[in-house]
Amino acid sequence: MADRAYGYAGKILVLNLEDESYETVDTDPYVGEWVGGHGLASRLFWEYCEDKTVDALDDRNVIVIASNPFAGTIVPAGGGRVEVTGLGPFSYPEWYSRSSVGGRLGGSMKNAGYDAVVVRGTAPRRVWVNVVNGDVTYCDAEDLWGKDSWETQEAIWDRVTNNTPLGEWFDLPGNRESGRSTSRPAVFAIGQAGENLVRSATITHDASHVSGQSGFGAVFGAKNLKALSFMGTKSIDIADPARLVELRLEIQEKLGYKVDDPVNEAPVPQAVPLYSSLLHNPGGGTVGQTIGRPDGCQGCYRNCRAIYRDRMGNQSTCNAAAYYTASGKREDQKRCNSLLNQLGLDGYETDMPVYLYNLYKMGVMGKGKEIDTDLPFENYNKYQFIDTLLHRIANREEIGEDLAEGLVRATMKWGRWDEDSKGLLRRPNWGYPEHYDPRLEVEWSYGSIFTERDINEHGINWCVHHSALVPMMFGQEPFLPADKLVEQVAKGTGLEDPLCFDYSEKGIYSDEKVRAVSWHRHYGRFWIQSMGLCDWMWPSLVNFTNMTDTDYAGVSPAFEVELFKAVTGRDDFTYEKSLELGHKQLLLDRAIWVLQGREPETEQLADYVFELPTDTPYQLPVYENGTWSYSDCLGRTLDRGRFKDVQQRFYASEGWNERGYPKREVLEQFGLADVADALDAAGKGA
Amino acid sequence: MATSYVDKRDAARLTKAIFSKSPGESDPANGKDVLGTEIPAIEADAALPDDYASPEADRLFPRPTPEEAEHNLRDLTWGEHIVATRMAAARGNSTAYLYSLQEAAIFFLDGNSGGVTLGSSGSFAWVDLDRFVAWIRDTVGDEPFAAVLEEKLGALDAYNDKIETMRQLLDLRMTQYIPYLPADEEDDAGEDGASDADEGAVAGESARE
Numbered sequence: 001m002a003d004r005a006y007g008y009a010g011k012i013l014v015l016n017l018e019d020e021s022y023e024t025v026d027t028d029p030y031v032g033e034w035v036g037g038h039g040l041a042s043r044l045f046w047e048y049c050e051d052k053t054v055d056a057l058d059d060r061n062v063i064v065i066a067s068n069p070f071a072g073t074i075v076p077a078g079g080g081r082v083e084v085t086g087l088g089p090f091s092y093p094e095w096y097s098r099s100s101v102g103g104r105l106g107g108s109m110k111n112a113g114y115d116a117v118v119v120r121g122t123a124p125r126r127v128w129v130n131v132v133n134g135d136v137t138y139c140d141a142e143d144l145w146g147k148d149s150w151e152t153q154e155a156i157w158d159r160v161t162n163n164t165p166l167g168e169w170f171d172l173p174g175n176r177e178s179g180r181s182t183s184r185p186a187v188f189a190i191g192q193a194g195e196n197l198v199r200s201a202t203i204t205h206d207a208s209h210v211s212g213q214s215g216f217g218a219v220f221g222a223k224n225l226k227a228l229s230f231m232g233t234k235s236i237d238i239a240d241p242a243r244l245v246e247l248r249l250e251i252q253e254k255l256g257y258k259v260d261d262p263v264n265e266a267p268v269p270q271a272v273p274l275y276s277s278l279l280h281n282p283g284g285g286t287v288g289q290t291i292g293r294p295d296g297c298q299g300c301y302r303n304c305r306a307i308y309r310d311r312m313g314n315q316s317t318c319n320a321a322a323y324y325t326a327s328g329k330r331e332d333q334k335r336c337n338s339l340l341n342q343l344g345l346d347g348y349e350t351d352m353p354v355y356l357y358n359l360y361k362m363g364v365m366g367k368g369k370e371i372d373t374d375l376p377f378e379n380y381n382k383y384q385f386i387d388t389l390l391h392r393i394a395n396r397e398e399i400g401e402d403l404a405e406g407l408v409r410a411t412m413k414w415g416r417w418d419e420d421s422k423g424l425l426r427r428p429n430w431g432y433p434e435h436y437d438p439r440l441e442v443e444w445s446y447g448s449i450f451t452e453r454d455i456n457e458h459g460i461n462w463c464v465h466h467s468a469l470v471p472m473m474f475g476q477e478p479f480l481p482a483d484k485l486v487e488q489v490a491k492g493t494g495l496e497d498p499l500c501f502d503y504s505e506k507g508i509y510s511d512e513k514v515r516a517v518s519w520h521r522h523y524g525r526f527w528i529q530s531m532g533l534c535d536w537m538w539p540s541l542v543n544f545t546n547m548t549d550t551d552y553a554g555v556s557p558a559f560e561v562e563l564f565k566a567v568t569g570r571d572d573f574t575y576e577k578s579l580e581l582g583h584k585q586l587l588l589d590r591a592i593w594v595l596q597g598r599e600p601e602t603e604q605l606a607d608y609v610f611e612l613p614t615d616t617p618y619q620l621p622v623y624e625n626g627t628w629s630y631s632d633c634l635g636r637t638l639d640r641g642r643f644k645d646v647q648q649r650f651y652a653s654e655g656w657n658e659r660g661y662p663k664r665e666v667l668e669q670f671g672l673a674d675v676a677d678a679l680d681a682a683g684k685g686a
Numbered sequence: 687m688a689t690s691y692v693d694k695r696d697a698a699r700l701t702k703a704i705f706s707k708s709p710g711e712s713d714p715a716n717g718k719d720v721l722g723t724e725i726p727a728i729e730a731d732a733a734l735p736d737d738y739a740s741p742e743a744d745r746l747f748p749r750p751t752p753e754e755a756e757h758n759l760r761d762l763t764w765g766e767h768i769v770a771t772r773m774a775a776a777r778g779n780s781t782a783y784l785y786s787l788q789e790a791a792i793f794f795l796d797g798n799s800g801g802v803t804l805g806s807s808g809s810f811a812w813v814d815l816d817r818f819v820a821w822i823r824d825t826v827g828d829e830p831f832a833a834v835l836e837e838k839l840g841a842l843d844a845y846n847d848k849i850e851t852m853r854q855l856l857d858l859r860m861t862q863y864i865p866y867l868p869a870d871e872e873d874d875a876g877e878d879g880a881s882d883a884d885e886g887a888v889a890g891e892s893a894r895e
Contacts, residue, residue: 274773274774274775274810318776319777328793351780354780357785361764361767361785362764381792426781469773
């Protein structure tokens with residue numbers, strides 16, 4: 001055994017911004033039960049945030065950035081992510097929240113000497129923090145304030161590397177053992193939106209890796225913190241490197257897209273990008289015919305992103321990639337994606353141009369109208385419109401002052417929320433835009449409303465929804481018949497019961513569904529958010545990439561555990577233990593939300609979820625009349641009474657009482673007596 | 687050789703851009719002299735050469751008169767719009783509100799809807815095609831186009847076959863409207879954002895190149 005646990009740098013950095021001091025604490029006491037990522041961050045937040053009921057932009061809020069044992073390793077689709085937690089300003093109301101970011105940040109933090117960073121207080125001046133091989137320096141950021149996130153990163157690269165040209169070696173500060181490098185530091189920076197406390201502000205790393213949901217960029221801005229920079233040459237001990245290489249190769253061989261001779265391909269060229277969520281073709285396009293070079297997070301072979309010759313749209317993916325399409329020009333789409341990242345705005349939380357345009361067309365918004373603005377709606381289909389809109393939000397100018405508060409708060413101010421939330425403006429949970437249909441794909445909607453934000457975990461979604469919808473839209477048969485699909489998904493999750501994945505009108509309220517939602521939250525908390533596995537690949541339930549008629553199983557859940565053992569050396573670790581730890585993290589998070597004022601009555605999905613029937617085909621497996629099939633699920637709503645019943649059964653399954661408060665006996669069973677004491681002290685013991 | 691509305695539209699824009707430049711003027715996009723030989727400048731909003739007409743389109747639909755084009759390409763108001771859905775893997779479904787024939791063409795024919803997209807974020811356009819045909823006929827007012835759509839789509843079963851046929855017909859019909867579409871202004875950055883794409887090296891390229 002090394003002098004520190006395998007997979008860890010061994011130290012946690014605590015930044016006290018108020019007096020520009022710092023301290024370090026050992027990671028070791030947290031390794032066993034909190035492990036890394038979200039688990040580690042939540043425990044650190046619990047210990048370092050003295051008043052968890054303050055506003056997100058209060059200087060008593062604490063932000064934690066936590067890597068994990070997989071960060072910086074060759075774990076496939078798992079070596080690049082870190083978790084960010086703290087009180088988030090975006091949701092309505094504000095909750096203790098989370099976000100994660102990929103790229104090379106996690107590995108760089110550990111190379112610089114730290115597994116996590118705790119950010120406390122507010123700096124008396126504008127600062128950025130330079131971390132190099134364990135050394136920590138507060139640097140003046142006055143000249144960086146006002147710069148966008150890309151300009152800021154470049155300025156910091158130059159300062160840390162002493163203006164060394166790209167590709168050339170430079171010596172890191174210190175003695176000879178500090179080492180040399182050609183790399184740039186990994187910088188985590190805010191743009192103008194964060195500086196101006198915009199609730200949808202991100203923290204950007206490299207071109208398009210962002211801590212997106214939750215608005216943590218605004219928290220950085222409130223703390224006068226422009227950026228964190230990590231650079232180092234420290235290595236991290238792996239318990240069984242040979243086994244890790246073996247697992248990596250095995251997974252890549254089994255699941256990787258065979259570039260030269262693909263097993264499965266999209267049926268027509270225009271389907272290629274849409275099939276890529278299932279086939280994992282690098283860059284999302286047809287190899288050799290894309291306009292960009294495939295690019296990915298550290299250690300990932302899948303490379304779902306791309307780098308472009310003109311650098312606009314670099315690394316773009318997810319919602320922000322298609323944020324602006326109204327001009328019909330791909331160059332505008334790319335340019336807008338980059339603008340979002342430069343200003344530091346989350347493309348999902350800032351998803352509002354269509355709604356604003358509708359208000360304009362309705363005669364409600366515009367120059368001299370009820371909502372008075374001179375936004376250039378007459379040029380909605382030109383880049384000028386989106387450029388003006390985003391700059392105004394990021395700088396809180398004109399109508400941007402309202403929109404910087406997020407669309408839910410803005411529409412409440414305008415007196416439009418009650419009417420528009422019935423369908424025109426679809427914000428099903430906590431002010432977040434609809435992601436997947438909350439009336440149908442209920443792991444997503446139940447999981448979001450019972451926690452803190454849009455869950456944004458695609459692992460189940462790719463299988464149950466996309467693998468049927470995408471081929472059927474292109475006139476093809478689904479990848480698997482419904483019965484075989486749910487059987488395999490049940491097997492890969494370890495739930496073993498196909499009824500957990502029944503999306504019929506009966507199935508979405510069943511005990512099996514409650515069990516699936518519970519599993520999803522526990523798996524997500526541990527493997528996605530604490531171990532940094534990317535939800536675009538994990539859990540690996542069905543191998544769509546190299547599927548044959550008789551061999552289509554993914555590698556979950558066995559390989560997650562094997563990877564964990566190879567990296568950490570914890571040979572007694574089991575899949576059941578991982579879910580138990582995920583459950584434990586959710587108990588701690590729930591206690592924080594209860595302290596913040598969470599009650600069953602606040603967990604309300606928007607009215608349209610219960611009142612507006614679905615009207616667009618949305619393939620999902622259903623079990624009806626004794627057989628499995630795919631349904632287009634038209635005409636469906638959720639039932640309010642049955643939703644409340646699900647809510648109570650979910651509470652019970654988690655060990656919460658009827659008010660949703662974690663029970664003392666359950667907390668103590670998980671070693672969380674101090675959490676039970678805190679709830680008692682707040683009059684919310686159960 | 688340009689073959690579709692999208693290609694022809696872009697080619698038309700390029701033609702306008704080139705013809706509206708003076709000899710020796712550089713193209714700011716690539717710094718090259720786009721006019722190696724002396725070509726007389728023409729008005730930027732002059733009608734397009736008939737080279738962009740499509741015999742395929744002309745076989746299917748009568749060319750719109752200027753009056754018909756003006757009417758059929760007009761901006762619509764709230765209540766006259768049609769709703770479509772962009773189905774994207776990463777984003778899920780998002781609703782598009784289309785307020786003109788040209789907005790419909792952008793939505794159904796642009797690179798993103800058609801599949802050429804960024805990274806792994808492909809999307810697929812969905813619309814109730816019966817409603818779409820009725821909208822073209824009754825709201826937009828393009829009856830010849832609606833009649834051909836109705837005939838061709840009625841012979842198909844699978845959604846993908848229908849939407850692809852619709853896209854091809856829309857593409858052809860829009861080709862006939864190109865001379866009447868408003869001029870596209872290339873430099874359309876916002877009030878204070880014009881410099882964003884023009885500044886020097888930016889994060890994201892140099893770190894990885």
